[in-house]
Amino acid sequence: MRYLPLTPNDRASMLATIGAASAEDFYTDVPEAGRLKAKIAGLPDHQGELAVERHMTKLAAKNRAASAGPFFVGAGAYQHHVPASVDMIIQRSEFLTTYTPYQPEIAQGTLQTMFEFQTQVAALTAMDVANASMYDGSTACAEAALMAARVTKRKKVILSGGLHPHYAAATRLLCEAQGLTVVHLPISIDGEGALAGAADGETACVIGQSPNVFGTVTDLSGVANAAHEKGALLVSVFTEVVSLGLVTPPGEMGADIAAGEGQSIGNGLNFGGPYVGLFACKDKLVRQMPGRLCGETVDADGHRGFVLTLSTREQHIRRDKATSNICTNSGLCALAFTAHMTLLGGKGLKQLAELNHEAACELADALGGVKGVEILTPRFFNEFAFRTPVDAEAVLAMLDEAGVVGGVRASRLFPDGHMGDVIIAAATECTTADDIAAYVAALKEIV
Amino acid sequence: MTTYYTKDHEWIRVEGDTGTVGITTYAAGQLGDVVYVELPESGAKFARGDDFAVVESVKAASDVYAPVSGSVLEVNAALTDAPETVNAAAEGEAWFVRLKLSDASELSGLMDEAAYAAFCEGH
Amino acid sequence: MTMNTQGRPTAPASVSISAIDTVSGSRGLLQHEDLLFEIGTPETTGVDLPKPKGVKSRLGGVVRKAETGLAGLSEPQAVRHYIRLSQKNYAIDLGLFPLGSCTMKHNPRLNEKMARLPGFADIHPLQPQATVQGALELIDELATWLKTLTGMPFVAMSPKAGAHGELCGMLAIRQALIARGEGGTRKRVLVPESAHGTNPATAVQCGFIVDEIKANARGRVDMDDLKSKLVRSDDIAGIMLTNPNTCGLFETDIKAIADLIHAAGGYFYCDGANFNAIVGRVRPGDLGVDAMHINLHKTFSTPHGGGGPGSGPTVLSEALAPYAPVPFVIRDEDGFYRLVEQTEGAAKDSFGRMVAFHGQMGMFVRALTYMLSHGADGLKQVAEDAVLNANYVQARLKHVMTPAFEGFCMHEALFSDAFTADGIETIDIAKALIDEGYHPMTMYFPLVVHGAMLIEPTETESKAELDRFCDALESIARRAAQGDETLKGAPYLAPAKRLDETRAARKPVLKWTAPDTARVAAE
Known part of the structure; x- marks a missing residue:
């Protein structure tokens, strides 16, 4: 077996050194009832690379890749072009096959890139400080709610009606497990503003999203002020990080915590994971932050170096009093993010954001010109909702037959939301004029 | 002015119905380099044994317990910016809070300096 | 005969100096590397994007006010930056990574x-x-x-x-x-x-x-x-x-x-x-x-x-x-x-x-x-070899180190620090392993064993590799038992010396700040 270096001779001589007769001796602590005599039944035996590759390729071929044709699905994950060098960098053995940097003397590569990542995320979100990543945007959002409850010592969390429903569900789950009350405002395409009147003296935080799940961008400054007046925090969420090149970032709106998804920079669609959760906050809240943090220091020779720091917040020290149970997060995805962001630079990101916005504007104009189609999102970045004259599920199925993956039906995200005729569509720098033309042509046939 | 000690390594120096509270030199030595002290707010009320502060080294976080019941009159805000004071002067400059005692009789359950020294010896 | 006296000397000269300082901060193949923000500028980019057409904005004025100011790098700079940083990392592809409970085994490239x-x-x-x-x-x-x-x-x-x-x-x-x-x-x-x-x-x-x-x-x-x-x-x-x-x-x-x-x-x-x-x-x-x-x-x-x-x-x-x-x-x-x-x-x-x-x-x-590659037969062998390797490490080291518990172990061998001389700690042994070219074992975990050293070799190590590792650790353990004070300064040969974690935690610096901004803030 190609991944197992021991030879039969090695095994025999090692057993002799140990003083064991066979490997069976090591398993005598296992209760008789649990000791398997033979290999487990019902599974195939080992195979060579070629056979495995054939099997996996066959499965992959049954899927329609985003890049195979016109593709307009967003709602929390976005098709973007990732430069070739990013994948080369993250496949570098010293990044790919290393562990959490517990031994900083031989992990300065990982630690310095973490420090760069934290700096980039803080700058993008316009917040004071960012951590070294969370699992994804939805869990970052949930952790933000818990953190707000710790900071304010309050027990009510208010979610906007425009928050991605998966984020809302993940947040509700963790909050309720800790005895917090979750208030979810009615589903609304332009609903973030309603948060302004929602906070009261018991509220730990209000959670708003911009751009929200329907693509609506909103200046949450008013929401922040209203929340702060009541002693509550504003958690500002985003699912499309590229928007931060152009759209008002959480820090400029007075957010106390920013939580979002970083997949769009450096990371592929991967059917939903692994992604990279971004998490940032104001300086004064840093000791209530979940997750790993990298900090600058010096070594014994006085040279600059980096270490994991403020670890007493974390589970391996604080155990049952930790800020979160998170341990392994999204290190390599964060590296991909950092490498791609480095290639973009501030100017490049802004340009990328402009291209995304323009593609969406062109798509909206084109679709809005189809008879019976109504664009519902009032202000958007690279994604918007629109109403079709016929059932959205049927429309998407027919578009699919025409080779166009036309978006997400809102009813998949909001089954009880009476949105059977609404489609959420995204456009990015990957979207071509031909893609848009194909979409419009196919849609005209249908409606 | 009398100083009392707890088995959890806090000290309290009492003058009238006011007590100044900190952690002992022994405790500071055990913790190693103190990097952070989290203090309560002025006015907060604690019962004897409640955790009212947190003291952190790089590798450990320890709760600090109230030696007696009382309300916080003043906190030593200087510790926030200079936590290393706890290592330098645990039983002096690095006091944590001043408490207004709500029940002075609770002091009788604490150790005096000699008893505490013997207690630490035993560890 | 003809005598060609041109060309370079081909035998090494013997010059001995205790420490070498370089102008660049690099040490031969180990290159010094600044933070990307110190190398790049916000104008620099490593991607070529088309020019925006200037379509009328639909953002409704919800636009970013301050630029991110984030530095970019061209592709050659970016590649070099990250590859240089990568060289400061230990990895399973470089050698045995015996971090107990973490299971650092070979990562097959077919998976990737x-x-x-x-x-x-x-x-x-x-x-x-x-x-x-x-x-x-x-x-x-x-x-x-x-x-x-x-x-x-x-x-x-x-x-x-x-x-x-x-x-x-x-x-x-x-x-x-x-x-x-x-x-x-x-x-x-x-x-x-x-x-x-x-x-x-x-x-x-x-x-x-x-x-x-x-x-x-x-x-x-x-x-x-x-x-x-x-x-x-x-x-x-x-x-x-x-x-x-x-x-x-x-x-x-x-x-x-x-x-x-x-x-x-x-x-x-x-x-x-x-x-x-x-x-x-x-x-x-x-x-x-x-x-x-x-x-x-x-x-x-x-x-x-x-x-x-x-x-x-x-x-x-x-x-x-x-x-x-x-x-x-x-x-x-x-x-x-x-x-x-x-x-x-x-x-x-x-x-x-x-x-x-x-x-x-x-x-x-x-x-x-991975599962298809191993199959039911291979996975059983995976477990057996992982346990065999751990027991071999335990057997080879139990005479110089203190096993935490008697008997065979499973996939990882646990030692306490009972064998070390006064003043030598688990961390000193761990850091000395770095100089020998290994990642340290898990240290001070589990908490129930004093100065715990938890060694998990995994099944993807050969006997020869295990022997090299055990030779190195055995020698360090003997030095620890004898109270060899030089262990306290290890590692000597790593990309960085021991780092000041106290300083990092007392005054946390969690992101890079442009030098002029930092000066203004300090004043």
């Missing part, structure tokens, strides 16, 4: 190649399900492997890492108790003091109260202490037990523990972080386990990536399966793979959704590739 097939890497989680049948089939196939290997009837695939899987299992227990009408009363979770920190943190995150149980002299759960904790049982939610445990030992009484917990009306959460020691040889389902997460990045070789991504599918017993989180995949009678995404129908009792989308697909592809 398969995960990058566009049919897996370039599909969207919300595409119509008819367009991702291969992805759903893969999830179902991986689930079948996990269920078969663990002997459990159900697996929740969405947890994003081990700790997230713990959360999944404990939330399922919480939901089961709520369904029994005992959600408000059964709050106590028993956790051994040797447990990984995620266990108590997870229990509390689910609203439970942690009650610690002691270890006995053999490094297992102290059954008397356990029984005393169960005298009152009507508040028991369950137990979280790692098996094989964090001391590298199989919990001999595991079946009895399961029976006691079940009799008390609680559930048995098994932390599966160390499943690699028993995969193919022991099925947790035969031992009374109700829930167990599996770290795909440990047992099934997906790369650790310097701290993730992980993946923590969580197997559930019949008793807990109804409460599993959404989404999950079911296969209809006509062979269509369908996602159950809402808490209704087949998922009407589900405790809810833990995460956007379907879990760590990229890790699923790698793990399944």
